[in-house]
Amino acid sequence: MKSSVRNFYWSIILFCAAILLSSFVRFVGPASKIAMPYKKAGLTTEQAAAHLLSRFTYGAKPGQVQEVAKMGLEKWLTEQLKGDEKDNTLDDMLTKFDAINMSNTEVENTFPRTPSIRKFAIDEGYINKDSLAKGDRKNEREGLEAYMKANGYRPQQELFRQFFSQKILRAAYSENQLREIMTDFWFNHFNVALNKPQCAAYVPAYERDIIRPNVFGDFQKLLLQTAKSPAMLLYLDNFTSSGNNVPAQDQSMDMMMGANATPAQKKRAMERMEKVKQQAQQKKGQGGLNENYAREVMELHTMGVDGGYTQSDVTQAARVLTGWTIAPMGKIGYGGAVKKMIDRFGESNLQQKGFVFDGDFMFNMNRHDNGEKVVLGHKFPAGGGYDEGVELLKMLAHHASTAKFISKKLAVRFVNDTPPTSLVDKMAKTFSATNGDIKSVLITMVNSPEFWSKDALREKTKSPFELAMSAVRGLDAKIDRPYELYTWINKMGQQMYYYQAPTGFPDNGQYWINTGSLLNRMNFGLALATQRIPGVSLNLAALNNNKEPESAEAALVTYSKIIMPERELTETVARLKPMLNDPNLQHKVATAAEKNNAAVPKPADTTMDMDMKAGRNGKATLGDGRKINQDPVIKQKAGTNTMLAQVVGVIIGSPEFQRK
Amino acid sequence: MVSRRGFLKAGGLALFGIGLGGIPGFLADAVAGTVAPGLFKRKKILVCIFQRGAMDGLMAVTPFTDNFLKAARPSLFMTAAKGAPNQKPLIDLDGKFGLHPSMAAFEPMFREKRLGIVHGIGSPNNTRSHFDAQDFMESGTPFKKGTTSGWLNRAVGLLGHDGATPFQGVSLTSSLPRSFYGENPAVAIKNLADFNIQMRGNVNGAKMASQSFEDLYDQTSSGLLKNTGKESFEAIKMLQKTDVKAYKPENNVVYPATALGNSLKQIAQLIKMDVGLEVAFAESGGWDTHFNQGKDTGVFARNVEDLSTCMMAFWNDLARYQDDLTVMTMTEFGRTVAQNGTGGTDHGRGSCNFILGHSVNGGLVHGVVNPLSKENLEDGRDLAVTTDFRSVFSEVADVHLGINNDKILFPDFDGKKIGVMRG
Secondary structure, X not given: OHHHHHHHHHHHHHHHHHHHHHHHHHHHOOOOOOOOOOOOOOOOHHHHHHHHHHHHOOOOOOOHHHHXXXXXXXXXXXXXXXXXXXOHHHHHHHOOOOOOOOOHHHHHHHOOOHHHHHHHHHHOOOOOHHHHHOOOHHHHHHHHHHHHHHOOOOOHHHHHHHHXXXXXXXXXXXOOHHHHHXXXXXXXXXXXXXXXXXXXXXXXXXXXXHHHHHOOOEHHHXXXXXXXXXXXXXXXXXXXXXXXXXXXXXXXXXHHHOXXXXXXHHHHHHHHHHHHHHHHHHHHOOOOOOOHHHXXXXXXXXXXXXXXXXXXXXXXXXXXXXXXXXXXXXXXXOOHXXXXXXXXXXXXXXXXXXXXXXXXXXXXXXXOOOOOEXXXXXXXXXXXXXXXXXXXXXXXXXXXXXXXXXXHHHHXXXXXOOOOHHHXXXXXXXXXXXXXXXXXXXXXXXXOHHHHOOOOOOOOEOOHHHHHHHHHHHOOOEEOOHHHHHHHHHHOOOOOOOOOOOOOOOXXXXXXXXXXXXXXXXXXXXXXXXXXXXOEEOOHHHHOOOOOOOOHHHHHHHHHHHHOOOXXXXXXXXXXXXXHHOHHHHHHHHHHHHHHHHHOHHHHOOHHHHHHHOOHHHOOOOXXXXXXXXXXXXXXXXXXXXXXXXXXHHHHHOHHHHEO | OOOOOHHHOOOOOOOOOEOHHHOEHHHHHHHHOOOOOOOOOOOOEEEEEEEOOOOOHHHHEEEOOOXXXXXXXXXOOOOOOOOOOOOOOXXXXXXXXXXXXXXXXXXXXXXXXXXXXXXXXXXXXXXXXXXXXXXXXXXXXXXXXXXXXXXXXXXXXXXXXXXXXXXXXXXXXXXXXXXXXXXXXXXXXXXXXXXXXXXXXXXXXXXXXXXXXXXXXXXXXXXXXXXXXXXXXXXXHHHHOXXXXXXXXXXXXXXXXXXXXXXXXXXXXXXXXXXXXXXXXXXXXXOOOOOOOOOOOOHHHHHHHHHHHHHHHHXXXXXHHHHHEEEEEEEOOOXXXXXXXXXXXXXXXXXXXXXXXXXXXXXXXXXXXXXXXXXXXXXXXEOOOOEEHHHHHHHHHHHHHOXXXXXXXXXXXXXXXXXXXXX
């Protein structure tokens, strides 16, 4: 008795010890503890902070390098990897965008695609048929607008603009910078594009619900959720893919309607089903297997093109994923025919048949190829239904090629365009050991000396989006009209959310830098600094605590350091000096700027100019050209201030600022 | 990685100024330099026009003797017979096909055998999604979405000039089209006049900024930024040789004031500036005619009129360059044989395209258009695709641009040609 009690206690103690030990092992495991070897790489804490911020934020804000250095890099990164910093300021800004939190169904009911409502507008007489025949685009547009207004519909472009705006505001102002960076990374990895009208309306929810909440977690979850998302199902066509040996219609009919249905009822239902099927086929003009998603999920999402799969694996995987499609949504959205079927037979009856309903996703058993398949040597026995698709994706998520492929892609993003194999191998090892825990892979990366080596520092070229955001953040700019920045980013060669190919934007400097895009980067710098981007304002004086630099040269040095902390800027400054020291040119610029300010009063009436006009520090005004000409001392100062904007513009457009 | 810096390797050249014998000065200098990239002489120029939205090939070039078509299109069918009340007849090309009357501008070119037409052209992939079909046509791989490059980008690479000029491949669009995706240099320019350092209303400021940028990019340690910076400023100087805003077309040509007219006009300017342009791309929109597409008047008529008059303006403006020039149109698919319930046509399969140039096997409607009886239609509804678009694109590229590597240009293509080019 006693001994059995003792044994009992012993076993409990051992059990607890085992649990403790396992959690302890987990806790101190090499993958989860942040220990960044930047000192070994010869970097000061400030230099390391600057590098870390250049990779894990959209650019350091003024003073942020010192802040992070002070609080400790490890602490900062730990918080970023949690991704739950308070974002009150940003949240306030986002409240004016009412569409960005809508569900896909709400989006369908609010922002219908033009082709799907155009016909209604014509039928209901909002668009005049005769003038349509004459090609009267104005009548057509107005008619459509009237119809939309009457029905409470809004143009899709409005949804997209809100969507672009939130991305820009989050990048500029979110405290959870790394979460936003990773959202961008995974979106680009699992790219979908607004170019494809069929999937466009679902893209905002895709980023919000599928990508953003999962950026640090389990890769498998991310893969599975993207596979089931309407945006991806439509973008890569899996929604249409169906097997050849779908179950016989009459058998399923019996099961669905029960034995009590009269023959006449069954016949009517059969006819209806048949018609639905025919219509669906006519509409698509094609039926059967579609391999697009199955191919790209291996080539682009998991294993990589050299990951070791064959064409047969692609075809077999496509068969596994037949029937993965979209649940009907909205009043006039996708899936009207399927909706009728669901209404008729009921979800629970269909579920018994093997259908799966999960939010906007539906597994349509009637379209699923029920035969046996073999993918990558793994056998999926006949009759696997929905579950075999999940099994397939899990298998892909955990494949050794996937560990390598994802690790390399992360390293390309955060280290340099050609990361060393030694680093990728370490990251891949962590990926495999943690079953694809993204946070652990990132920690392995920053714990590696390769992340801090001279081959990594400043070696990445900013994408146009990163350039714009780092400028805005570095100058503490106030964004009232984010869409204006979107158009600039587009001009610089990155039409965000419109990369047509499923590869996503290439992640290398060679892609971003060409003659046209580079000129636009320079022009962007000038436009931003001289406050010619409507709805984006800055206060250059405030950046330097409203202290006016002693001379033009001092301004150059001071502002270069503010905008590019912890950089070697001797050469940049040396090259820019002649520009400042040419009094003749200075004067010309000032005069031209004045003239232009007078001619175009509003945009010139900038924060900086107003600060100057307010006569801060007792200095004379910038806004009065005559005074400048009369007073040599003031001329010097004023020239400096006009020049300041230009100098800052040149710094933003300079080669040094294109790198991170 | 492809080097696009061939001509820059010669170092701080004093470039620009058109050099000897029509070879741009920078090339002459480059040849004289220590690392000669090899003499680059622009060979020929291929201009592609993508008609986005899917042109109704059966209305552009109608098999007007086909009674099935007549029956399927009660209010859209046109005839070549003269004297029909209130309607211009089709232009009878060969007794079988009639050119839409609004494309009268094309007729002389067809008669002179400069203009060739391919009918029943399309993709082997039967998707009827604009997005997918355009994607496949532009990547040149009709069953593969993940192809990273576009076929025109690969064409630029195969020309083998190692990026001798920033203007070798130019798209007159605001962002780079899928056709130009890839590792070879290609630039999207919507408006030539914008290709400069700009500070609105502040010319001197812009000049100063430009000078500063040039200095800064010259000293940077990043090879990529340094070289591209150099290229950019050289490109600006190239364009500044001419006042692009004051352009006067030759031969009294007036370009239609449309998007396409404006694009082609700027391509003509680039050609005349001799900046080494070899592959150009422009777009034409409005072809998705589901509703009331009209007959000899209406939406479709206006579209084809714009297309043909723009192309002819371009052709005539460039009379001095015609030997070097081929212009080719393309569209993602055709439209249904039968008209729909709203006086238009829906997404179909085969369409037709136009190829203009001296090396074109012109004056012919190439390809196969069988009688449009139901059994001859693809999926029982559409003009069948009888010629793979890759067959035509590769033949044009091979003969005109002298590219002979279909394996790279169109991987997975069987290489069959139908003789649309002479050569």
